[in-house]
Amino acid sequence: MGYFEGFGVTFRKWGEGVTTREYRGGRTNKDGDISVKDEKAPKPERTHGRHVLNRYEDGMEKCIGCELCAGVCPAKCIYVRGADNPAEDPKSPGERYGYVYEINYLRCIHCDLCVEACPTEAITETKLFEFSFTNRSDAIYTKEELLVGDDGKPQNLPWEDWRPGDDENTSGWMRATSPSGKAAYEGQVAWGGELGYGVREPELGQAQEDPPEVPVEIETDDHGGHH
Amino acid sequence: MGLIENIQDDGLGGLEHNVVTGQLEKLVSWSRARSSWPATFGLACCAIEMMATGGSHYDIARLGMEVFRASPRQADVMIVAGRVSQKMAPVLRQVYDQMMEPKWVISMGVCASSGGMFNNYAIVQGVDQIVPVDVYAPGCPPGPQTLLHAINTLHTQIESGELLRRRQGGAGIVVEQLDGQGETQLVRLGQK
Numbered sequence: 001m002g003y004f005e006g007f008g009v010t011f012r013k014w015g016e017g018v019t020t021r022e023y024r025g026g027r028t029n030k031d032g033d034i035s036v037k038d039e040k041a042p043k044p045e046r047t048h049g050r051h052v053l054n055r056y057e058d059g060m061e062k063c064i065g066c067e068l069c070a071g072v073c074p075a076k077c078i079y080v081r082g083a084d085n086p087a088e089d090p091k092s093p094g095e096r097y098g099y100v101y102e103i104n105y106l107r108c109i110h111c112d113l114c115v116e117a118c119p120t121e122a123i124t125e126t127k128l129f130e131f132s133f134t135n136r137s138d139a140i141y142t143k144e145e146l147l148v149g150d151d152g153k154p155q156n157l158p159w160e161d162w163r164p165g166d167d168e169n170t171s172g173w174m175r176a177t178s179p180s181g182k183a184a185y186e187g188q189v190a191w192g193g194e195l196g197y198g199v200r201e202p203e204l205g206q207a208q209e210d211p212p213e214v215p216v217e218i219e220t221d222d223h224g225g226h227h
Numbered sequence: 228m229g230l231i232e233n234i235q236d237d238g239l240g241g242l243e244h245n246v247v248t249g250q251l252e253k254l255v256s257w258s259r260a261r262s263s264w265p266a267t268f269g270l271a272c273c274a275i276e277m278m279a280t281g282g283s284h285y286d287i288a289r290l291g292m293e294v295f296r297a298s299p300r301q302a303d304v305m306i307v308a309g310r311v312s313q314k315m316a317p318v319l320r321q322v323y324d325q326m327m328e329p330k331w332v333i334s335m336g337v338c339a340s341s342g343g344m345f346n347n348y349a350i351v352q353g354v355d356q357i358v359p360v361d362v363y364a365p366g367c368p369p370g371p372q373t374l375l376h377a378i379n380t381l382h383t384q385i386e387s388g389e390l391l392r393r394r395q396g397g398a399g400i401v402v403e404q405l406d407g408q409g410e411t412q413l414v415r416l417g418q419k
Contacts, residue, residue, distance in 0.1 A: 019283050019284055020283060020284060020285070020286040020289070021284055021285060022289070023285065023372050023375050024289075024375070024379060025372075025375045025376040025377075025378060025379025025380070026376065026379065027379050027382075027383075040372060041284075041372065074344050075337070075343060075344035075346075075367075076344075076346065104341070105337075105365040106337055106340040106341035106343075106353075106363060106365060107337055107341055107342075107343055107344070108337065108365065108367070109337060109343060109344055109367035110366065110367060129366060129369075129370055129372065129373050130372050130373055130375075130376040131365065131373070131376060132362050132363060132364045132365070132373065132376050132377035132380045133362070133363045133365070134361065134362055134363070134380060134384065136341075136355075136363070139340075139363060139365065159380070161376055
């Protein structure tokens with residue numbers, strides 16, 4: 001009776017409910033409403049999606065135009081040009097700011113290396129991954145499109161499908177790890193505030209369960225070179 | 228009622244629609260969008276995500292697209308999933324040419340759309356150099372939900388488009404071809 005064993009599996013699974021996620025690509029009806037069934041699947045906390053350029057809590061841009069992100073990008077999809085801050089109307093605290101900032105989303109592989117490289121946490125990645133283009137010029141995001149608005153929220157472009165929660169913790173968990181990768185730094189806030197979100201809480205991890213008894217000393221690698 | 232002199236250039240524009248033909252046009256484009264069968268053109272890791280979209284969790288059958296056709300003559304949408312090597316390019320073009328009109332192309336993933344991180348001699352830098360692309364799905368690879376978003380974009384285009392003409396504009400980029408022989412040629416990518 002080997003013929004019907006396959007049917008047996010099917011019938012056993014019958015009552016286990018529906019697994020299908022009714023995501024419909026943000027399709028709207030005649031009135032412009034999204035269907036109630038049109039829900040995204042829950043995403044991991046560290047999802048890499050569309051980038052944003054963040055601002056400080058006073059509205060200043062975080063990007064300083066250092067081009068480290070463009071240098072580290074394996075797909076060479078970022079184009080940055082820095083310029084001197086205008087003295088009467090500075091865009092960012094410090095000397096320089098990102099004058100041109102473009103990301104080509106038909107090249108970007110969302111590896112988050114730009115986020116790792118950024119010294120000021122200016123560029124982070126949101127959890128938005130539901131977007132598609134009908135021509136190539138839409139796919140090249142300019143600085144105006146990447147920069148967060150005055151409320152600190154990312155801009156919703158017509159070819160993107162934002163849902164609540166997509167903009168939260170934009171690569172924030174990545175930043176919770178110390179730059180040197182030492183676990184002892186975990187739980188210490190070492191990053192600046194962000195417009196619209198404030199100073200983010202550190203990741204609850206090792207430091208919470210097992211606090212270091214001695215204060216952490218920052219080792220400076222003065223002798224340099226390889227070991 | 229006017230006459231259509233050149234169907235390639237004018238489409239159905241020469242006709243003055245009445246109630247019947249106008250509704251008929253809507254019905255045809257509605258049915259085209261609701262049963263656009265994809266041709267399997269999985270070339271790399273994007274194909275895994277394309278298969279995941281066909282699976283039960285994302286269930287592409289909701290959109291009338293569950294029949295992935297191995298024969299291009301039975302397919303309407305070609306989902307180019309993965310990087311296209313220079314040797315694969317003529318095959319891809321042949322499969323596209325074998326498809327029946329009306330036909331559409333989704334360029335899935337950054338490798339198909341622009342070469343992605345493989346900016347080298349072996350990979351075609353954008354499949355729109357070979358076939359006209361309607362929708363680009365970004366990501367490396369795009370998840371099933373990104374593909375579903377691209378499919379929704381395509382369906383919206385099919386429903387709002389014309390019956391007998393392709394959407395003009397192509398990929399939206401113009402390349403200056405500098406071959407050093409005579410004058411510079413402007414080539415518009417992704418057009419028929």
